[in-house]
Amino acid sequence: MILGAHVSTAGGIHNAIKNGTDLDCEAIQIFLRNPNQWQGKSPTPEIIEKFRTAWAAAALSDIIVHDIHLSNLASPKPDVLEKSSQAFREQMELAQVLGLRCIVTHLGAHLGEGEAFGLKRLTESFDRLFEIAEAPDVIVLLETTAGQGTNLGYCFEHIRDVMGMSKYPDRFGVCFDTCHVFAAGYDMRTETDCAMIFSEFDDSVGLNRLKAFHLNDAKSTYQSRVDRHEHIGKGNIGATAFAYILNDPRFAEIPLIIETPEMKTMHKVNLSTLRELKE
Ligand SMILES: [Zn+2]
Numbered sequence: 354m355i356l357g358a359h360v361s362t363a364g365g366i367h368n369a370i371k372n373g374t375d376l377d378c379e380a381i382q383i384f385l386r387n388p389n390q391w392q393g394k395s396p397t398p399e400i401i402e403k404f405r406t407a408w409a410a411a412a413l414s415d416i417i418v419h420d421i422h423l424s425n426l427a428s429p430k431p432d433v434l435e436k437s438s439q440a441f442r443e444q445m446e447l448a449q450v451l452g453l454r455c456i457v458t459h460l461g462a463h464l465g466e467g468e469a470f471g472l473k474r475l476t477e478s479f480d481r482l483f484e485i486a487e488a489p490d491v492i493v494l495l496e497t498t499a500g501q502g503t504n505l506g507y508c509f510e511h512i513r514d515v516m517g518m519s520k521y522p523d524r525f526g527v528c529f530d531t532c533h534v535f536a537a538g539y540d541m542r543t544e545t546d547c548a549m550i551f552s553e554f555d556d557s558v559g560l561n562r563l564k565a566f567h568l569n570d571a572k573s574t575y576q577s578r579v580d581r582h583e584h585i586g587k588g589n590i591g592a593t594a595f596a597y598i599l600n601d602p603r604f605a606e607i608p609l610i611i612e613t614p615e616m617k618t619m620h621k622v623n624l625s626t627l628r629e630l631k632e
C-alpha cells in the first residue's frame with residue numbers, strides 16, 4: 354500500500370518532504386501556496402532546487418498537489434471564475450516544473466444557477482486550462498465532495514459528466530474522499546456497503562480513473578452533506594471501511610492520504626492506526 358498524509362509546507366515547499374519522511378509516508382499531499390489567498394508567491398529557484406534534491410533522496414513515490422480552498426471553476430461570477438482559473442493555471446505550471454503530476458480539486462459550486470450550468474461551466478474552465486497552461490503532464494483529480502450548499506461533486510455522476518463533456522477526458526482522474534462520500538449519502542460502514550459503493554463507482558466513473566484516496570473518518574453524520582473530518586476509527590464511518598480499502602488489492606498502488614485534524618500531533622497516531630488495519 355502507498356500510505357501518506359497531507360503535510361505542511363511552512364518555511365518552503367521543500368520542508369514538506371522531511372515532514373512526510375519523518376512520518377514514514379510513502380506519499381504526501383501539499384498545497385503549493387496559501388490555500389486561503391488568491392495571490393500566490395512563486396518559490397525561488399533555490400527552493401525549487403532544494404525540493405528536487407530532497408525528493409530525489411526520499412523514499413516517496415507520490416507527491417500530490419491540492420488546489421486552494423477559494424477556487425470555484427464552476428462559478429457564475431466572472432471575477433471569481435477568472436481568479437480561480439488564474440490560480441489553477443499557476444499551480445498547474447508550478448506542478449509541471451516540480452515534476453508533480455496530480456492536482457486535486459473540488460468541483461466548485463453553482464451558487465443557484467443549477468447543477469447542469471455548474472458542471473458545464475466547470476468543464477469549460479478545465480478545457481480552457483488544458484489549452485493555455487504550460488503543463489502538458491499535469492492531470493486534474495476531481496475530488497468527491499460532501500455537497501454542502503450548492504457544491505457539485507457529491508455524486509459519482511457529476512464526475513462522470515465532467516469527464517464525459519470534456520474535450521480532454523484523459524486529463525482527469527478521481528480522488529475519493531471517504532468522509533465526503535459518506536456525508537454525501539454513500540454508506541460505508543460495512544464491508545457490504547463498501548463493495549457496493551466501489552461497484553457503483555466502477556459502473557459510473559470507472560475504477561481505472563481512481564488515482565488517490567483521502568482517508569478521513571467523519572465527524573459529520575451520514576447524509577448530513579457536512580464536511581468535517583475526524584481521526585481514523587473515531588468518527589461515524591468507523592474502522593471497517595478503512596480496513597476494506599487498505600486490504601483491497603485493487604487499491605494497492607493508489608496513494609492513500611490522510612487529512613485528519615491536528616496534523617502536528619495526530620498524523621503519527623492516525624497513520625499507525627491505518628498500518629494496524631492492514632492485514
Ligand atoms: Zn479531501
Ligand SMILES: [Zn+2]
Nearest residue numbers: 533580581582
Ligand atoms: Zn473535507
